[in-house]
Structures are given as C-alpha cells and as structure tokens.
Amino acid sequence: MKDWKYVLYLVIFIGIYVSIQLLSPKSHNWTITLSHLDKDPYGTYALHEVMPDIFDSIRLSNESFYEILEVDSLNPGGIISFSTSLNTQAEDTDALLKYVSKGNNVFLSAHYFYGQLADTFNISTVDYLFDGNGIIDQRDSMELRYSNTTMDTTTTFLFRRSSIHNYFQSYDTLLTTVVARNDMGEAVTIKLNIGEGALYLNSTPLAFTNINFLSKENHQFASASASLLDTKNLIWTEFYHLGRMEAQTPLRFILSQESLSWAYYLIIGALLLFMFFEGKRKQRIIPIIPPLQNTSLEFVSTISNLYYQHADHKNIAEKKIAFFFDQLRSQFYIDAHHIAKRDYEHIAAKTGNDVVVTTALFKTITNIQSRESISSPELIDITKQLDQFLKQ
Amino acid sequence: MIRLIKSLFINHRFFQVVIGLVVLFIFSFVVQGLIWIPKILFLSLIAACVVDLVLLYRVKKGMLGARFTPDKLSNGDENEIRIYLENLYVFTTRHRIFDEIPHQFQKRDLQFEVELKAGEKKTIPYFIRPVKRGEYSFGAVNVLVSTPLGLLSRKFSFSQNKMVPVYPSYMQMRKYELLAISNRLMETGIKKIRRIGHNQEFELIKEYVSGDDFRTVNWKATSRRSKLMVNHYQDERSQQVYSLIDKGRAMQMPFDGLSLLDYAINASLVISNIAIKKSDKAGLITFQETVNTVVPAARLNGQMRNIQEALYKQKTAFVETDFSALHATIRHKLNQRSLLLLFTNFETVFALQRQLPYFTSLARQHLLVVIFFENTELHHLLNKKTDDLKEIYQKAIAERLHLEKKLIVKELQKHGIQALLTKPENLTVNTINKYLELKARNLI
Incomplete structure (x- = not known):
C-alpha cells in the first residue's frame, strides 16, 4: 500500500514536469546547424523544402567530396554544400576539381575556406564585423546584390548585418568572376571557371538559412544562387558542417558484423534479464540495527591519552609496580610491598628468575618509588624489566 | 502470469551459458564461417529454458516445507531451528533456501543449498543465538527450486510470519x-x-564409612544394628x-x-x-x-x-x-x-x-x-x-x-x-x- 503512494507521487511529479515542458513557450535554438532537418532559425529546412521546385533530383549525403565522387563522378550533375568553415583534404580537392573540369557546377558556401582548395585558388575570407578593418557600419541590415551581368543586378536583398558579414578578400582574379557583392562592394559569391565547369564559392551560408530565407524576398537570392547549378543530379552534402551523422563509436563496426552484433545483443539482453531477475527480492528487507558496542577499549585509550598528555611517567610506573606486586601476591603468594620483608633469593626461586636480575629489578623499583619524577626511557626500561620478570 | 514472473528466478548457470555463447560468437568472428554453431547453441539454450520452465511449472505444488521453531527462544544460547523440506517433483531438484529470520539477528546471508531426489524428505537444522529479550518475528522461508537443467528456479514460500518471544535463558x-x-x-x-561446620537438619541414618564425622555416631541405631551407624544432616x-x-x-x-x-x-x-x-x-x-x-x-x-x-x-x-x-x-x-x-x-x-x-x-x-x-x-x-x-x-x-x-x-x-x-x-x-x-x- 505504501509503495502505491510513492508511485502516485512519482507519476504526479512526472506529469507536472511534462505538462510544464509542453505548455511553456518554445524557445528557439540559435545554434548554426545548417541542417536540412532543422526548423530553427539557422537550419536550412525551408531551402530544402523548395529545392525540388528547381532541381529534378536531389540526393542528400553525409560524405566528403572524395567519397561522393568515387562513386558518382560519371554522372553529370552538381554538388552543393553549406558549412561555417570548409576544410578540404588534398584528395577531396583533387576529386572536386576533376569533377568540375568535366563540366559540372559546384556551389560551396562557407564563412571560411581552408585547406587545399583555399590554397590552390588563394582564397581567403574576412569577417568585417569582428576583424574590424575600420569599416563599422551602424546599420543593422545590409544588402546583397548580384553583380553578374547575366542576372538582375538591380535587386537588392536585405539581411541582418549580424549574420552576413564575410566577404572574399582575395581570390585568383584570372579565373574568377564576381557573382554577388555586399553593400560595401565586396565579393560574397564568386565563380571560378575550371575546365568546362564552374566552381561557385559563397561566403554567406547564413543567407540560406530559414530565418533569412523566409524574410521578404530573400528566397530569390537563394534560388538565384541555386539556379547557377545544373538541375540534374544535385548532391547536397552536409559532411563539411555536420560530419557523418552516424554513430562515431566502435559500435558502428560491431553492429556491422553479424557475429559481433549477436554477441552484443546477447550481452545487452542478458544484462537486462539479470537486472530484472536479480533485482527481485529473494528475502525481505532487514533494517539495520547497530549492535551494542563494548566501549571499554575506547575508554582505556581515552584515559591513557589524558595521562599521556600530562606525561606523568612516575604515576604510570607506580601503577605498573602496584600491578606487579599484585601479580606476585596472587600468582606466587609473595608479599613484596614491604622492603623489610623482601627475600630476593626466595622471590627469585619462586618466580624462576635469576637472583641478580631480581635484586636489580627491586632496586629499580625502590629507586623509582623514592623519586619525585622519572623520564620516559626509565619508564620504558622498568616496563621491560617487569614484563621480562613475569614471563619467566 | 504475474504469479509466474513473481516466482521465477534465473540461475547463474543461465548467465554463464550466455557468456559462453558470447565468447563463441566473438570466436566465430575471428574464424569466419562458423557462426551457425553459436546460433544453434543459442536456439538450444532457448529450448532448454522452455523445457525448464515447463518442468518447473507443470505441477502446482512442487515441494512441501515447514519451519519448526520452539515456542520461545532462550536468550544467549544457541537455539535450534529446523526447516523441513519434501520434494514433490518426479526428478531430483536443487533447493536454495533463504530463511527470513528475525531482523534482530542482522543476518542477511542465511542461505542453505540441498539436493533432493524425487520424493525425498530432508530436515535442515541450524542454530541462532539471540542476545536480546523480546518478540522476534520470523518471515517466510523462501525456497528457490531448480531442475537438473538448472537454468531457472521457481520460488516457494511457506511458514510466513511467526512471532516467537525470546525468554531469559x-x-x-x-x-x-x-x-x-x-x-x-x-x-x-x-x-x-x-563442607565446613555442621548442618542442623537431620536427613538419614547411614552406616559409618571411614571419613564420616564420628561425632555424629548414632549410638542407639548402632546398638540396634550392631554396626556403626551415623546421623547424616542435610542443608x-x-x-x-x-x-x-x-x-x-x-x-x-x-x-x-x-x-x-x-x-x-x-x-x-x-x-x-x-x-x-x-x-x-x-x-x-x-x-x-x-x-x-x-x-x-x-x-x-x-x-x-x-x-x-x-x-x-x-x-x-x-x-x-x-x-x-x-x-x-x-x-x-x-x-x-x-x-x-x-x-x-x-x-x-x-x-x-x-x-x-x-x-x-x-x-x-x-x-x-x-x-x-x-x-x-x-x-x-x-x-x-x-x-x-x-x-x-x-x-x-x-x-x-x-x-x-x-x-x-x-x-x-x-x-x-x-x-x-x-x-x-x-x-x-x-x-x-x-x-x-x-x-x-x-x-x-
């Protein structure tokens, strides 16, 4: 009956927690995910939703260029990628450039470009808000416009300045045409002509995110950018921002092998069974009752500590001597209290000690008894003598 | 169903077998192509569990048992408690017994193991030493019975709630x-x-044996029996x-x-x-x-x-x-x-x-x-x-x-x-x- 009460409390508590979570206004997650699944401001869900209007087929991928092109390089098409920074390996770059030069178009959007690709074309981007090269524009919105003559260069698109603030500082001018510029006239989208194809680089990936995409006519900027690509076989890779999007643990391998996954699931299953069945009570609960403690040893150590702090060795020696006399009396029926009655030969014979030792011991005892105080070595010495004497 | 889950326990042997299987599976990863061996073994384990379950639960009452306690316990002494067990299964069973002895003893590991043949009866004696007077409450005797397969156990409980007072020794x-x-x-x-001194209360007249106090010779009786007789006194x-x-x-x-x-x-x-x-x-x-x-x-x-x-x-x-x-x-x-x-x-x-x-x-x-x-x-x-x-x-x-x-x-x-x-x-x-x-x- 008691247990039910606790269960009830628990259920009520969980219910309250869940309803608070459900009823409270949802707060936005302002993390830059650039994910096609993310409906938060910096996801690209909206863009992904309208892409099918432009492209015939879109394949989502979580692989690097090298991995994609290893399989897909024969099909003509395009690649699109959004990331905060794009860092390509030599293999990626080689595969990509080979792909582009065959006449395919690729659109890469990132705040920063690093690695082989950036080195090859001498590309670098600058963040004018944070790198602060003297240009401080107080206006909170900024404009992007197309500069390519094949496009409508008169339309401007308004964005929040705080999210669109990277531009290309340097690029290979021989190969490059500027496609779009910001309101300071700096390039934000450039086109690199490589072989028969074109590589489009963009420095404002946030312009394609939900919040910017959905504001006013900005979707036209995105669709205009997207329309630079061929409409066939588009591959959208999120590898460069999100990574592989699959378990990065050894389990990936274990689960991919049949025998190991059997072993793994067997262990998990056995553990669950073990927890459930071993958790059941085999006998009732036994409350803890501390047993009565015999404290005499603690008592002795407390008292002896008090004496020890006083360091009255004489007192302790006298206690030991009194005990010794008592032992003599109770074990050997010897009365050694009175010096006059002491017969050392008799005592030595009865206790099985040497006469010399006996005489020496009693001399020490008399000596100690007659003195005001004794030192600690003397106490240790008399203790040894007494113990030795009684051991015989 | 709830009764079944409540009374069902899994023995360590089951988990040992599972560990063995896991090792075999891992081994079959090393030596490719042998995965069918542990798979078959796994299926046989499941089959064995089912058989075990059926064997255990086929009969309603698999065993009889009772705990015999004295009407009162003696404080400070070793008191004998006996647990009587009878196996009603038609095969040999292993019994693990957990006796819920009063919590005053603070014993959490009182456990016995016995093996009983079909129909065999056995009594397990053990001793407890209470050190406090008062009422002691015994709980149930829980017995986990397992078959020769030994994978699963079924719990039986008996002799629930018995109050026994602990009296001075x-x-x-x-x-x-x-x-x-x-x-x-x-x-x-x-x-x-x-014996020092004399007791005054007369007990009996006895024939004198050497060592008796001759001051207590009863002369009248001596003359009657023509043997030396002495008075004996008691406390x-x-x-x-x-x-x-x-x-x-x-x-x-x-x-x-x-x-x-x-x-x-x-x-x-x-x-x-x-x-x-x-x-x-x-x-x-x-x-x-x-x-x-x-x-x-x-x-x-x-x-x-x-x-x-x-x-x-x-x-x-x-x-x-x-x-x-x-x-x-x-x-x-x-x-x-x-x-x-x-x-x-x-x-x-x-x-x-x-x-x-x-x-x-x-x-x-x-x-x-x-x-x-x-x-x-x-x-x-x-x-x-x-x-x-x-x-x-x-x-x-x-x-x-x-x-x-x-x-x-x-x-x-x-x-x-x-x-x-x-x-x-x-x-x-x-x-x-x-x-x-x-x-x-x-x-x-």
Missing part, C-alpha cells in the same frame, strides 16, 4: 536444574565445596534467596553480544530455579533509579513461572542506579534473613565506596553477595606486548582497571560483605557455586 535453567535434582552439581565444572531448607538485579548504566556493557544485564537475568533465572529445587525460597528484585519489580520469595509451584515472566518483561533505560531505594525496599519488605545476590558492576573503588553504607547496612541483616564482572575485553590488552610509550600508558591503565576490580573485592571483604568477581560468561556457574558454598557454610 531457560536452556541453562533446565541444564542446571537436572544437575541439581540429581545432586550432581559437583560435577561438570562446578567445583566441590568442602537447611526454606531459606530465602533473592536475586537483586541492577538495571542501571553500569550493566549496559555487552560481552559477546549479550549485555551484562542479560547475563544477570539469565543467572538469576538459573539460581532461582536451583534454590527452589533445593527447597529454598526464591525471590526477585530489580531496580535502577527506583525499585521496579519485587517478586516475594516463595516456594510455590508457580513461583518459577512468576520469576520467568518478570525477568522476560524487564525493560531498562540504563540510567544511574539509586541504591538507597533498593536499601529502603529491602529494609521494609524483607523481614527474614535472606541470601541477597546483588548483580551489579563497579569499575572503581570510589564508585563502590559511595554505595558502601547501604551495603554494610544490608549485610547486617542479610547475607549480601555483591556480584560484579571482570572486563574480559581488557584481557588481550593486558597480555599485549608494549613497545612505545603510548602503548605502555594504555597497558598501565588497563592493568590499573584490572587491579581496581580486585581492590573492590578486598574493600567489600573488609566490610564483611561477600564478593564475587566473575567473567560474564562464567557468571551462572560461579553464582551457583557461591550459593552452594554459602549454604554449606551455613552462613544464611
């Missing part, structure tokens, strides 16, 4: 009672008392023996789990019984800051029962004892010279000296025996080898406390009071000895 009472009846108290460790009868039990602070110290108070209670029970068997009258007084219980001395049939119940019910707060209250009660209530067996404890002579006036006053009218305890916990300290100064101090203090007890005996003897210094475990025997000695010496 009636076992010791019986033991010494038998000895007292057969007049064999001199044997079995209870030493022979040399005085109908003397009062009171057990006075101190329930104060000093009696709280436990030795071997049992508090000094319970040692005293056990000893009083035994001594009262022996006194009654020896045709004396036994009584009881317990006290701490006031006098709590007074059972007037009597030799009636029900007296032992009265004393036993009174002793069973003793409760205490272990506060400071007031001997003046005891003194007043005894002066007021006891108007016949009695043997007073006072169970108490003193650590120092000073503690005794405060109470001495009461003792001497009581000793004037009665025969007072002050029974107190050696501190056996200190014994190993006394025999310890000392090396450093701190240990020497400790040992010296222990020696002092030990000596102090002897001084207390001396101090009491100086005032004409009988004293008995005993180890707690020897209390009963020593008390009986003292009683017999005092009776033999005609001191009451």
